[in-house]
Amino acid sequence: MKILVIGNGGREHAIAWKVSLSENVEKVYCAPGNGGMAIENKCENVALDTTPKLLEFAKKENIDLTIVGPEVKLVEGIVDVFKENGLKIFGPGKAAAQLEGSKSFSKDFMKKYGVKTAAYEVFQDVELAKKYAKDAEYPLVVKADGLAAGKGVVICSSYSEAESALNEFMVDDVFKGSGKTVVLEEFLDGVEASILSITDGNVIIPFISAKDHKQIFDNDEGPNTGGMGAIAPNPYCTPEVLKEFDEKILMPTLEGIKKENMDYCGIIFFGIMITKKGTYLLEYNVRMGDPETQAVLPLLISDFTEIILSAIDGKLKDIKIQWKKEAACCLVLASGGYPLKYETGREIKIKNNKSKVFAAGAIEDKGVLKTSGGRVLALVNTAKTLDEAIKATYNDVKNVEFDNMYFRKDIGTLYK
Known part of the structure; x- marks a missing residue:
């Protein structure tokens, strides 16, 4: 093939x-x-x-x-x-891809099919949005409706922060149209989990759970990034959590896909929040997550190509996906200054490396690997325990070198 x-x-x-x-x-x-x-x-x-x-x-x-x-x-x-x-x-067709392409569309879909999610309101008028925000409980989540490269969500602790976010999204138009409509959402306090799944439109099979680490600094501090690392499986995805996910999020989503006659043969990524009040859906993505994919796929035993072809042929019901009984740690190595200003064109040197290395912001220039983006590489290891996987991954950092290299020191260690 x-x-x-x-x-x-x-x-x-x-x-x-x-x-x-x-x-x-x-x-x-x-x-x-x-x-x-x-x-x-x-x-x-x-x-x-x-x-x-x-x-x-x-x-x-x-x-x-x-x-x-x-x-x-x-x-x-x-x-x-x-x-x-x-x-x-x-991958899903254009209409089905609106589950990620439009936050308001996806929230309305969740509401219609009884998917457990946070309370929300949708606004296209900035003054009406501000009026709602003035009387809202805080923290309050402000979301740009359209695609915003992972940067269209702001958790606001006060009205002044919400007002500022609404002005940036709706008036200043920082996302070039994607923030003209906003979703104002109830804040959920808990631990996030990512569950990648595959569907052929009739069956959904969830993959191993993962935990993304979004903030740039240790202890989950600083601005959001595209993701500074991931672990799999997510220690917070207990059998009880996964049972509630299946009953209140996964199966109602499948029902909605069927009833809406969506052309959906692809990955559906569930971003969930595990709280003291239960498990809620934060968002859908209609593709694999990054860097969750880099942590999850090394744990897959089954032939990924065959799984995808089974989905395309509508035969997911006939397959059983096998996973290693191990854990994975993915550590992102970034250019210093990311997610704001950073330099590119720096030579990357990798020696005696045992980790699987996945490139992101890296190009090959006349046989030399050079930095070309904010998130440059990801180092991934699998092991019998999460602690062993984390240790092996961090042990390999010394074998990778480029000017102004930055990485978090606590991937996977906050969640024990």
Whole structure:
């Protein structure tokens, strides 16, 4: 088989690596790929980004399966275009992708199908939003309705913070249209968990749970990032939590997908909050998480390519996904200054490394790996216990070097 993986981040590197391990896969094209994907076994980068060019390439090269990494392409409707041209592609159609593409759409969907979630209101008028915020309980969560690269959520502790966020989103338009509509949501106090799942539209199978570490600094302090590391499984996802997740979030979501006749064959990512009052759904993502994917896929025993093909063929009910009875730790190495201002073009040196290395903001330049983004690399280890996985991952940091390298020192250790 020839496979096309769309994207250039750490998530896509992990996907490309995992599908390349299948005996049935001969070649994996990564579009546009990154410096790590370029040197991965069976992989080749192709400098393509637009849907028309990707479609043309898939036809010309007789690609057997396309896997879409980033949410933007899904929300834009690449799946519909490929299917109209008779090509196999893994991901939800444009209408179903609104579960991530629009916070108000997804919250209304949750409400309609009885998915357990926080109370909320939707606003398109900034003055009405401010009026509501003035009388609201705090903390209050302000969310941009559309895609905002993971930066469209602000937890406000006072009205002045909420007013500032509303002005930035709705008046200053910092997200170029994505914040013109906002969702004001009840704050839930608890521990977050990420549960990636796969669906063919009739069956949903959850993967192993994970815990993302969003804030830039230790002890979960500082501004949010795309994710500074992840562990799997999430220690807080007890059998009781997973039972409530299944009954009050997973199955009502599947019911909604069926009743709305959504074209949904792909990954559905549940961002949940585990509180003293129970387990709530925070959000849907319609693709794999980053860096959760880098922690979860190394624990997968089953052939990932075969799982995806089973979903496309509507046969998920016939498969059993096998996982290692181990834990994983993923540590992100970032450029100093991220998520604000940071420098790129710094040479990356990796020596005597035992971790699996997934590249994100890294490019290959004349045989030399260089930094090209905020989150540069992810180091991942699996072991019999979480403590062993954490220790092995941090032990390997000394084998990686680039100017102004930054990483958190407490990934996985806050959650025992």
